[in-house]
Structure formats: structure tokens, C-alpha cells
Amino acid sequence: MKRWLPHPSMSLFVLVTWLLLNQSLAPGHVLLGALFGIALGLAFARFQPPRLRIRNRRILPGLIARVVGDVIRSNIALFRIILGGRSGKVTSGFVYIPLELTNPYGLAALACIITATPGTIWVSYQSRERLLLIHVFDLVDETVWIRTITERYAVPLKEVFE
Known part of the structure; x- marks a missing residue:
């Protein structure tokens, strides 16, 4: 039935x-x-997503604190760029980030983190290639962004959800 x-x-x-x-x-x-x-x-x-399973709850408080700190720090940096008159010297760009994270809930959390952080936005995700495309308002070094997104967010989210 x-x-x-x-x-x-x-x-x-x-x-x-x-x-x-x-x-x-x-x-x-x-x-x-x-x-x-x-x-x-x-x-x-x-169309129903798989059942949510949180594997490692102990990581969540540290991850949340890290995200809140990064959002505050990013707000301050963006504030300085805009009000400091440096907005004409900013180089924005797109960055492809390879991800090992495949859990839909982990990817959704990562999308929220990236989009909530001022100066960055989630543009697309290619699931077959496992490539995330983000736009960065003040792009200085792509490798720093790849390492930041991967180590600070994707790896802990993988531990939480996979």
C-alpha cells in the first residue's frame, strides 16, 4: 500500500x-x-531528501562559533572596504572549490554558511564533478579561499553529516 x-x-x-x-x-x-x-x-x-543523520554532534558548537566569528570578521572587512574608499581597487572573481562533501544536508549547511558570510555567495554546485563555484567580492588568492572553505567548513560538515 x-x-x-x-x-x-x-x-x-x-x-x-x-x-x-x-x-x-x-x-x-x-x-x-x-x-x-x-x-x-x-x-x-x-523528491524527498534522505533522512537526516547527525553523526558527530560534538563538532557543532565549535563550527557554529567559527561561522559566527567569520561572519563578524567578514562584516568588518567589507565595512572597511566600502567606507574606506577602497571599493574601486577591489578585484572580485569566481573560485571553483573541489569538495568531498556529498551529503545534501551538509551541502545545504555549507550554502547557508557561504551565503551568510558577507562578500561571498554560493553560485553553483556540480554534483558529478563535486565542484562548488563561489563568487568572492575581494578575491586576493584563490588557493586561500579553496583551503578556507574546505578546511574550515567542508571537512567539519563532512564529519557531522557523513
Whole structure:
């Protein structure tokens, strides 16, 4: 039963919504609404992420403290660049970062960390090549950014989630 109807409450909701929208209890509408409900329930089941498993909780407080410190430090650096009149001398650019982290929750956490840090933004992730593309507002050295993202964030997130 779970195979054909993985989300029965959602399928029932779709059926009821279909019938309400059509304002009809005709057998054709009931059948069509049921088919839509089953199809959407099956489609939804395919898009569900894997179950969250945190492997090493002891790392989390240190990682959170590191992220908060880096966000504060990045805010100050960006503040100095913009208000210090150095914004015309800034070289921004894109950096490809190879990652060993593959867990979707770890990647989502890494995306949040990178995007929450002023001056950086997550641009794309190529899962087959395991390449992350970020944009850096003040790019001085690509190898420093690769090492920073990998060692400070990706490795601890891998220990937490994988």
C-alpha cells in the first residue's frame, strides 16, 4: 500500500481540492482527482531528501562559533572596504572549490554558511564533478579561499553529516 500511496493524506487533499475546484462529485471527477492525488503523491515521494543523520554532534558548537566569528570578521572587512574608499581597487572573481562533501544536508549547511558570510555567495554546485563555484567580492588568492572553505567548513560538515 505504501508503494502505491506513499503520502495518503496528501493524495486525499489533492482529491478533495480537485472536487471542490470542480464543484462536482461526478464519477469522472472523482476518478480524475484520485489519479491526480496518487500521481502527485508518487512524485512527491521521489523528491524527498534522505533522512537526516547527525553523526558527530560534538563538532557543532565549535563550527557554529567559527561561522559566527567569520561572519563578524567578514562584516568588518567589507565595512572597511566600502567606507574606506577602497571599493574601486577591489578585484572580485569566481573560485571553483573541489569538495568531498556529498551529503545534501551538509551541502545545504555549507550554502547557508557561504551565503551568510558577507562578500561571498554560493553560485553553483556540480554534483558529478563535486565542484562548488563561489563568487568572492575581494578575491586576493584563490588557493586561500579553496583551503578556507574546505578546511574550515567542508571537512567539519563532512564529519557531522557523513
